[in-house]
Amino acid sequence: MSRILLTGATGQVGQELVRSLAPIGDVIACDRARLNLAAPDTLKQTIYELQPDVIVNAAAYTAVDKAEQEPELANTINGIAPKILAECCKETGASLIHISTDYVFDGTKNTPYLEIDTPNPIGAYAKSKHLGEVGIQDVLGDRLNQYMILRTSWVYGVYGAGNFVKTMLRVGSSREELRVVTDQVGSPTWAADLAGAIAGFTVRALNASTTPPAAPIGGIYHVTNTGVISWYDFAVAIFEEAEALGYPLTVQRVVPITTDEYPLPAPRPAYSVLSGKKTAALLGDSLPYWRQSLRRMLADLQAAVPGHS
Numbered sequence: 001m002s003r004i005l006l007t008g009a010t011g012q013v014g015q016e017l018v019r020s021l022a023p024i025g026d027v028i029a030c031d032r033a034r035l036n037l038a039a040p041d042t043l044k045q046t047i048y049e050l051q052p053d054v055i056v057n058a059a060a061y062t063a064v065d066k067a068e069q070e071p072e073l074a075n076t077i078n079g080i081a082p083k084i085l086a087e088c089c090k091e092t093g094a095s096l097i098h099i100s101t102d103y104v105f106d107g108t109k110n111t112p113y114l115e116i117d118t119p120n121p122i123g124a125y126a127k128s129k130h131l132g133e134v135g136i137q138d139v140l141g142d143r144l145n146q147y148m149i150l151r152t153s154w155v156y157g158v159y160g161a162g163n164f165v166k167t168m169l170r171v172g173s174s175r176e177e178l179r180v181v182t183d184q185v186g187s188p189t190w191a192a193d194l195a196g197a198i199a200g201f202t203v204r205a206l207n208a209s210t211t212p213p214a215a216p217i218g219g220i221y222h223v224t225n226t227g228v229i230s231w232y233d234f235a236v237a238i239f240e241e242a243e244a245l246g247y248p249l250t251v252q253r254v255v256p257i258t259t260d261e262y263p264l265p266a267p268r269p270a271y272s273v274l275s276g277k278k279t280a281a282l283l284g285d286s287l288p289y290w291r292q293s294l295r296r297m298l299a300d301l302q303a304a305v306p307g308h309s
């Protein structure tokens with residue numbers, strides 16, 4: 001059985017990965033107490049002891065706005081630590097699967113970003129995640145079957161403290177009117193779909209480590225649900241789907257506003273759409289359409305948290 005070391009096992013994607021990776025091998029699910037990415041000097045010893053065949057790095061500093069106040073910590077966790085994970089992989093022969101973000105782009109394009117497009121991160125979190133990508137490529141760039149960098153976007157799920165869907169459900173059950181930005185567009189991605197796709201990447205990485213494929217399969221991939229919407233349209237869809245499922249809502253109106261009307265500490269890319277063609281070619285299929293996944297997540301959440309019905 002392959003040994004799969006999972007970091008960030010307590011996160012919204014990490015908790016889904018604990019389940020989706022289980023059929024593939026022995027999952028060594030690490031929380032920050034076992035593997036602390038803020039203490040990069042401690043990582044190598046633990047990893048050598050655990051002897052993984054593949055490392056799936058779902059841990060990250062994800063507080064986008066707070067990162068503006070503590071960029072060094074964000075850089076350590078998102079930038080320096082992934083490079084050390086890559087060094088461990090280089091030394092041991094393990095593969096590395098690392099999750100990255102649409103935020104590595106500045107959002108000035110108006111057609112879906114390709115894996116070969118040049119990043120231009122515009123905030124502290126975005127810069128720290130880009131640093132991680134660069135560090136991994138510095139170490140493993142010439143070993144194209146040994147690493148995969150999976151960029152995703154607008155992630156939400158049943159697990160984890162806060163995400164856009166859970167926030168909308170919370171405020172939509174206490175207020176009548178909500179204001180949501182309409183000039184940022186992207187692809188909402190259900191953590192369960194993402195984790196399923198990551199399991200597919202993991203199988204291919206493990207196979208490639210024993211039987212190198214004719215063409216290298218490593219490198220960068222864009223992994224999101226299909227379809228494009230604004231945060232405003234997403235909020236409206238959340239309420240429509242939640243209402244159909246019987247969620248107790250008080251919201252009567254969702255008002256479209258501009259980013260300028262809702263200032264936040266960290267800048268966000270206006271256009272965050274990632275092309276999924278390369279991923280579909282490798283996995284044999286695209287991820288589902290976003291609305292179908294939203295519906296399934298809301299039903300799962302309702303089943304998991306009885307108070308939502």
Ligand SMILES: NC(=O)c1ccc[n+]([C@@H]2O[C@H](COP(=O)([O-])OP(=O)(O)OC[C@H]3O[C@@H](n4cnc5c(N)ncnc54)[C@H](OP(=O)(O)O)[C@@H]3O)[C@@H](O)[C@H]2O)c1
Binds near residue numbers: 009032099101129153
């Ligand atoms: N959420 C999004 O919209 C989004 C969009 C694009 C890309 N991504 C990327 O997707 C990946 C997963 O994100 P997520 O949404 O699952 O985030 P999340 O729910 O915030 O989970 C982050 C995980 O990282 C762990 N972590 C934080 N600091 C750590 C440290 N110093 N050492 C070890 N573990 C640490 C957390 O542990 P604790 O539970 O102890 O805090 C948690 O398990 C990340 O790489 C993120 O950058 C997310």
